[in-house]
Amino acid sequence: MNSTSEKQRLKSSKRQLATVIDLNKCMGCQSCTVACKNIWTQRPGTEHMRWANVGTYPGRGYPRDWQSKGGGYDKQGRALQGQLINIVDAGDNLQFNHDEVLNHEDGQNARLEPRSADGQTAKWGYNWDEDQASGKWPNAFFFYLPRKCNHCSNAPCIDACSRNAISKRDDGVVLIDQDRCTGHRHCVEACPYKMIYFNPATKRSEKCIECFPRIDKGIAPACNRQCVGRTRAYGYLDDKDSQVYKLVRQWKVALPLHPEYGTEPNVYYVPPMSTYAYDSDGRLTDDMRIPLEVLEQYFGPAVHQALATLVAQRQQRKDGNPSQLMDILISKVWQDRFSEFTNEPV
Amino acid sequence: MIIKRLALDATALADGRNEIWSEVAEKEIALSPAPLALTNAVSPYMSRTSGHGKNESLKVRMLHDGNVLSIRLAWKDPSKDDAINDLDQFADAAAVMFPMTPGASAFSMGSPDKAVNAWLWKADEQAPFDVMARGYATSARREPQGSGLTASGHYVNEHWIVVFQRTMKISREETVSMVPGAELAIAFALWEGSNNERSAQKSVSGEFVSMTIEH
Numbered sequence: 177m178n179s180t181s182e183k184q185r186l187k188s189s190k191r192q193l194a195t196v197i198d199l200n201k202c203m204g205c206q207s208c209t210v211a212c213k214n215i216w217t218q219r220p221g222t223e224h225m226r227w228a229n230v231g232t233y234p235g236r237g238y239p240r241d242w243q244s245k246g247g248g249y250d251k252q253g254r255a256l257q258g259q260l261i262n263i264v265d266a267g268d269n270l271q272f273n274h275d276e277v278l279n280h281e282d283g284q285n286a287r288l289e290p291r292s293a294d295g296q297t298a299k300w301g302y303n304w305d306e307d308q309a310s311g312k313w314p315n316a317f318f319f320y321l322p323r324k325c326n327h328c329s330n331a332p333c334i335d336a337c338s339r340n341a342i343s344k345r346d347d348g349v350v351l352i353d354q355d356r357c358t359g360h361r362h363c364v365e366a367c368p369y370k371m372i373y374f375n376p377a378t379k380r381s382e383k384c385i386e387c388f389p390r391i392d393k394g395i396a397p398a399c400n401r402q403c404v405g406r407t408r409a410y411g412y413l414d415d416k417d418s419q420v421y422k423l424v425r426q427w428k429v430a431l432p433l434h435p436e437y438g439t440e441p442n443v444y445y446v447p448p449m450s451t452y453a454y455d456s457d458g459r460l461t462d463d464m465r466i467p468l469e470v471l472e473q474y475f476g477p478a479v480h481q482a483l484a485t486l487v488a489q490r491q492q493r494k495d496g497n498p499s500q501l502m503d504i505l506i507s508k509v510w511q512d513r514f515s516e517f518t519n520e521p522v
Numbered sequence: 523m524i525i526k527r528l529a530l531d532a533t534a535l536a537d538g539r540n541e542i543w544s545e546v547a548e549k550e551i552a553l554s555p556a557p558l559a560l561t562n563a564v565s566p567y568m569s570r571t572s573g574h575g576k577n578e579s580l581k582v583r584m585l586h587d588g589n590v591l592s593i594r595l596a597w598k599d600p601s602k603d604d605a606i607n608d609l610d611q612f613a614d615a616a617a618v619m620f621p622m623t624p625g626a627s628a629f630s631m632g633s634p635d636k637a638v639n640a641w642l643w644k645a646d647e648q649a650p651f652d653v654m655a656r657g658y659a660t661s662a663r664r665e666p667q668g669s670g671l672t673a674s675g676h677y678v679n680e681h682w683i684v685v686f687q688r689t690m691k692i693s694r695e696e697t698v699s700m701v702p703g704a705e706l707a708i709a710f711a712l713w714e715g716s717n718n719e720r721s722a723q724k725s726v727s728g729e730f731v732s733m734t735i736e737h
């Protein structure tokens with residue numbers, strides 16, 4: 177067996193499914209998080225996992241500090257070593273002391289508070305820094321960033337698994353074979369997005385499965401379908417009729433997160449246009465509230481052109497002229513967003 | 523080295539702390555970090571790590587009574603890692619490995635046409651695994667019942683004492699055979715949980731060393 181070509185085989189796919197998320201519309205409601213949790217991560221050992229998650233950025237993010245934990249590839253395509261995360265980083269499984277407060281004699285003196293997995297008062301948890309802004313008044317700013325596994329086209333998790341337990345399906349979905357996984361967690365270290373979670377009950381690693389039992393029946397993944405803000409589009413990147421193709425390839429306004437990680441991720445983001453900034457006299461300027469340097473750190477230099485296109489098309493529409501791009505981003509009919517994945521999840 | 527035939531009670535031997543083990547000669551085996559460069563194709567990530575191979579030696583005692591073969595491993599380990607309580611913790615482990623076909627290499631953990639058989643004890647598991655491998659990335663953990671493999675581990679005075687036992691004559695296919703009078707090649711490995719050791723990140727004894735099972 178030539179193992180290098182074996183990795184190439186495991187990492188390649190015939191087509192590639194992709195999700196586009198419009199950050200101008202995400203309101204941080206966590207419907208995607210809850211939709212995913214309800215279906216997939218209520219089993220023993222998965223309590224801490226949020227395969228779909230939303231955080232306030234810039235911030236420490238979820239899993240905590242994931243952007244400084246390494247992994248991915250350098251510019252020459254060499255593997256970059258990464259770190260593991262612990263259960264608190266992974267959002268913890270906070271429990272309230274309801275029994276103590278409600279049923280015990282001295283309950284009057286007890287304080288209702290979340291407790292960490294180790295029984296201590298919680299010091300960190302999922303979405304802990306919600307709505308914590310960056311910048312200085314009056315130009316404070318933040319944006320919500322929903323995430324899930326990127327089903328990368330050059331997936332380091334596949335490279336890292338010493339048991340070749342991770343592979344891509346023909347549609348580009350990356351899955352961990354639970355029968356082959358023995359919980360070595362090389363994949364957790366290698367994924368620069370930290371979207372793989374160890375299950376201490378089964379002693380195996382788990383991640384977003386792109387709701388494959390649903391997509392196999394033409395139903396959009398739960399996180400995409402349940403999105404109240406209608407921020408999401410879904411489909412094949414090579415399908416010229418799909419919104420995914422139009423936003424990523426044609427209009428080039430949907431960008432991968434941290435392209436410099438070298439993994440070719442397949443969740444694409446329409447960057448936030450943000451509101452206008454004030455000058456020192458409190459007057460509105462033409463500058464965007466979220467500094468471009470900040471957005472560039474997340475979406476790379478392509479964010480400049482993407483934002484310019486978005487602003488120009490929005491203005492065109494404001495001026496009473498049609499804009500195909502704005503029509504796509506608005507899409508009044510939800511079916512338009514999801515290509516062939518519009519079946520009902522009965 | 524000879525694996526002596528001694529008429530000692532196999533049930534008593536199952537507990538490595540039992541005094542009965544003082545009747546069996548002990549051999550100290552030097553261990554070294556597994557050469558991770560060999561794993562570049564199965565994990566370019568793991569192959570670039572360093573600092574593994576914390577356990578540097580292992581004390582081994584082996585014997586058989588014509589029916590059961592017993593192997594006792596003992597090594598110093600100041601940290602007892604027998605549970606995975608957090609997502610970044612690993613358990614201590616030990617393995618002995620045998621070639622299924624003459625010429626199989628311990629360093630490659632076998633090859634497609636030359637399988638190896640390993641017995642794997644993990645401090646966080648109730649029972650050992652009977653592992654088959656044909657090169658890296660191929661190992662399969664099998665339930666031990668099929669080959670009658672048992673293992674026990676005890677943590678005493680900052681030492682792990684692990685005993686593997688297996689009936690010599692068994693019918694399971696793809697399991698190393700052990701016949702009195704024949705040769706048995708063997709290699710050892712230890713994983714230090716507190717040092718995040720797993721898969722190839724371990725200490726190994728080197729290439730298979732041949733022993734004679736006393737008639």
Ligand code: HEM
Pocket residue numbers: 338339358556557558559560561564617618619628629630631640641642653655657658659660661662663709710711721722726727728729
């Ligand atoms: C010389 C004695 C050795 C023994 C007794 C041994 C034993 C084992 C065992 C029992 C496993 C399975 C672990 C599990 O299921 O969690 C394993 C996995 C592994 N070993 Fe070894 N090994 C030895 C040498 C080596 C060497 C020298 C290398 C390479 C430098 C290596 C590379 C690997 C890799 C990559 C895995 C993970 C892939 C898999 O589980 O198939 N081994 N080893």
Ligand code: SF4
Pocket residue numbers: 324325326327328331332333334350366367368369370371372383439
């Ligand atoms: S985001 Fe992480 S887990 Fe998902 S495919 Fe990419 S490297 Fe693998």
Ligand code: SF4
Pocket residue numbers: 211212213216227228324325384385386387397398399400
């Ligand atoms: S695609 Fe499905 S499994 Fe993946 S995050 Fe969304 S809801 Fe969860």
